[in-house]
Amino acid sequence: MKVSTLSEYLDRLERTQSRNEMSQILAEVIREAEKGEASVLMYLLMGRVRPLFDPVEFGVADKQVMKAMVRASGVTEEALGAQYRVLGDLGLVWFAVAKSAGGEKMEVIFLYESLSQIAAESGGGSQERKLMLIEELLGKLTANEGKYVIRILLGKLRLGFSDKTLIDALSISEVGDKGIADKLEYAYQVRPDIGFLVQKVKEVGWKRACEGVGVALGTPMMVMLAARLKTAGEMVKKMGSVAVEPKFDGTRIQIHFQRRGDWKVKTYTRNLEENTYSFPELTKLGDVVDADSLVLDAEAVGVDTKTGKLVPFQMTMTRKRKHDVAEQAGKVPMVFYVFDVMYKDGVSLIDKSYEERRKILTKAVKKNDWLRVDEYKLVTKAEEITKLHQLQIDKGLEGVIVKKIDSQYVPGRTGWRWVKMKEAEGSTGKLSDTIDAVIMGFYSGKGKRAGFGIGKFLVGVRRGEQIVTLTKIGTGLSDEQFKQLKNALDKLVATKADESYVIDKTLVPDVWVEPKLVVEVAADEITISPTYSAGVSLRFPRLVKFRDDKSVQQATTIDEVKQMI
DNA sequence: CTTGTCTGCCC
DNA sequence: ATTCTGC
DNA sequence: GCAGAATGGGCAGACAAG
Numbered sequence: 001m002k003v004s005t006l007s008e009y010l011d012r013l014e015r016t017q018s019r020n021e022m023s024q025i026l027a028e029v030i031r032e033a034e035k036g037e038a039s040v041l042m043y044l045l046m047g048r049v050r051p052l053f054d055p056v057e058f059g060v061a062d063k064q065v066m067k068a069m070v071r072a073s074g075v076t077e078e079a080l081g082a083q084y085r086v087l088g089d090l091g092l093v094w095f096a097v098a099k100s101a102g103g104e105k106m107e108v109i110f111l112y113e114s115l116s117q118i119a120a121e122s123g124g125g126s127q128e129r130k131l132m133l134i135e136e137l138l139g140k141l142t143a144n145e146g147k148y149v150i151r152i153l154l155g156k157l158r159l160g161f162s163d164k165t166l167i168d169a170l171s172i173s174e175v176g177d178k179g180i181a182d183k184l185e186y187a188y189q190v191r192p193d194i195g196f197l198v199q200k201v202k203e204v205g206w207k208r209a210c211e212g213v214g215v216a217l218g219t220p221m222m223v224m225l226a227a228r229l230k231t232a233g234e235m236v237k238k239m240g241s242v243a244v245e246p247k248f249d250g251t252r253i254q255i256h257f258q259r260r261g262d263w264k265v266k267t268y269t270r271n272l273e274e275n276t277y278s279f280p281e282l283t284k285l286g287d288v289v290d291a292d293s294l295v296l297d298a299e300a301v302g303v304d305t306k307t308g309k310l311v312p313f314q315m316t317m318t319r320k321r322k323h324d325v326a327e328q329a330g331k332v333p334m335v336f337y338v339f340d341v342m343y344k345d346g347v348s349l350i351d352k353s354y355e356e357r358r359k360i361l362t363k364a365v366k367k368n369d370w371l372r373v374d375e376y377k378l379v380t381k382a383e384e385i386t387k388l389h390q391l392q393i394d395k396g397l398e399g400v401i402v403k404k405i406d407s408q409y410v411p412g413r414t415g416w417r418w419v420k421m422k423e424a425e426g427s428t429g430k431l432s433d434t435i436d437a438v439i440m441g442f443y444s445g446k447g448k449r450a451g452f453g454i455g456k457f458l459v460g461v462r463r464g465e466q467i468v469t470l471t472k473i474g475t476g477l478s479d480e481q482f483k484q485l486k487n488a489l490d491k492l493v494a495t496k497a498d499e500s501y502v503i504d505k506t507l508v509p510d511v512w513v514e515p516k517l518v519v520e521v522a523a524d525e526i527t528i529s530p531t532y533s534a535g536v537s538l539r540f541p542r543l544v545k546f547r548d549d550k551s552v553q554q555a556t557t558i559d560e561v562k563q564m565i
Numbered sequence: 566c567t568t569g570t571c572t573g574c575c576c
Numbered sequence: 577a578t579t580c581t582g583c
Numbered sequence: 584g585c586a587g588a589a590t591g592g593g594c595a596g597a598c599a600a601g
Contacts, residue, residue, distance in 0.1 A: 018583065019586075059597080061572055127571095127598065156588085160582090164586060227584095228578090251575060269575070317575060317594055414585060429578095448581095449589060456590060474590030475579045506570095524577085527592065539576080540577055541591055 001037060003106040006044075007145045013159045019168075022161045023178070026169030030198060038202050039195030040112045042166060047155040049116045051193035053220050053272040058119050058153050060130055065090055065153055068134035073097045085510060088450020090154060091147035098143035106140055115152065158447055163194050170198055174206045183210045189222045189411045190215050190348075192272060214348030215295055217256050220268035221342065221350075222411035223297065226401050226420035232382035232389070238416040239404040243354065243376040244388045247420060248337050249313045249398040250301030251320070255336070257285050258293040278319050280329055281370065282336075288368040295343035296361075298371075302332040310335075310396070314527065337374040338365060339401075342409055350409035357409065378405065389421050398422055399430075422524065428544055429522035433564060435538075435556045436547055438467055439517040440501055441509030442489055445482075452482040454489070458509050459519060460501070461534060463558040467515055468502045468534040470561070476522075476543030485546070489513050502533040515552050520544040526565045534558055536565070 009029050016022055026045070033041050043049050050056040060068075062084075069090070070077050075097045083093045114137050121129045134153065138146045151157050167188055171181040187210050188197055201209045215221055229235050235242060252270040265282045269275055276282075279300065302311040302319065315332055319325070341361040342350050349357050358376065365373050379385055389400045399422035407417035423430045437459035445455020456474030460467040477485065492513040497503050500515060523538035531537070535558075 063571060160587065162587065313576065320575060321595055447589065478580065537592060539592060542578055
């Protein structure tokens, strides 16, 4: 397939909003792909050159791509930046400034090779080499083709489809409708590589491609996630009999173990990245399990060496490293709370019920101190969920996960099988109170929000006569509220930061505004911040509502914020 | 060698 | 992570 | 309700620049 053909398909996709229609178009792409080309096309459509679980990344984003665009177009960085703030998409910026070069009919395979080379460059001088390669590539493409290539480099085609839609499309390409999407999804779940799946289906047909697939050691599988419901009552209504488990504030880890073989343990993150190197303590896994092979689902949490208590999330995350792991493991050892088993001794367990898997799990782990099978309580009443939730909160945990006891292990967060509960019913965030913060400035938006002229904004709190920065806010507003806010802020635009602002150079907004507007902000936690001038910041900040009724003098103070810790 | 910027990935 | 929105 | 796309803080690592 030619790149020009691909870009015509992408043009069509860009014009359609209906995902059903998108699936049809994508099915055409799959049908038209030549042998050996299908996998490559799928990766490109996902804004990548390799499957999710391969650690191959482009290593360029906004800043570097913009530099390459400066070179390829001759337009200054300032001019491109200005366009970017208006259009909210570097692909569109390129389309606007690119000279109508190209003309060469490039093959998709060639494009793929070029992009792979960009990803492969590393070491001293690699940034320069990446820039050259991008510049060269753009020079061979039309402005429209370049638009899509830039979006691929940024990992966002922004066309309204992703892997799920590609699976629907694959089903359509094979049988004319979404009839086999379930089976394909299952195959994708245990090997989340859309390029591999499409290629295989095209080569051997969907029946053989889906035949006998199951969890495989050494291949990360997609994990089950917890949805959210507002009340315990809704949980009981949707799920019936449930198990309530503690929710630990650490990092999700999928553990693959085999007693014999060229490796013993491999671990993966929630997003399927391999992170075996981060957890040297798991080399001893064979001592504490009664099995020849396992795939486990767990939460890794650091412990305080003095008190034995679990450490805060930020401390646990210091283990997300490649270097000096052993040293860090001494400072912050890990424990692993195991809550599920997806495979044991050659048998895939994801089709078994929660209760069955739990029984197998309990038997598979021997009594020990660091690989802990977490507790679960079977419950049928809403009040019991609420009570257990409060119990975990009192213990200092994040909350609870409520699980439907007869449910299979299904990836993603759909279907009301697992539901999380963090804050108490009726409250907006886990933080006991909301904060009334002052809007200090705002930033242009990307994608849809470019049209609003605002995508997020900077807020602060009072410290004496000063206003110190606390967090940026980019969620909690409806489209309508974004438009309203932009209108209101336009009347407060200032040419520079107000004298009362204590600012940090990395947080300079696109537009400063006078300190007039107050907003109510919710969050889950107050964190010690290395970046914000308040010295603290918010974890998961979101807007609750505009507080036009409040003056800046009535906004929350830094002392009040610190008392909430 | 240190510092700053950018990126990717945890939540 | 949270939240909003078109289908 | 699903799937997708906006957006958050903050950590380590890779490079480039000084």
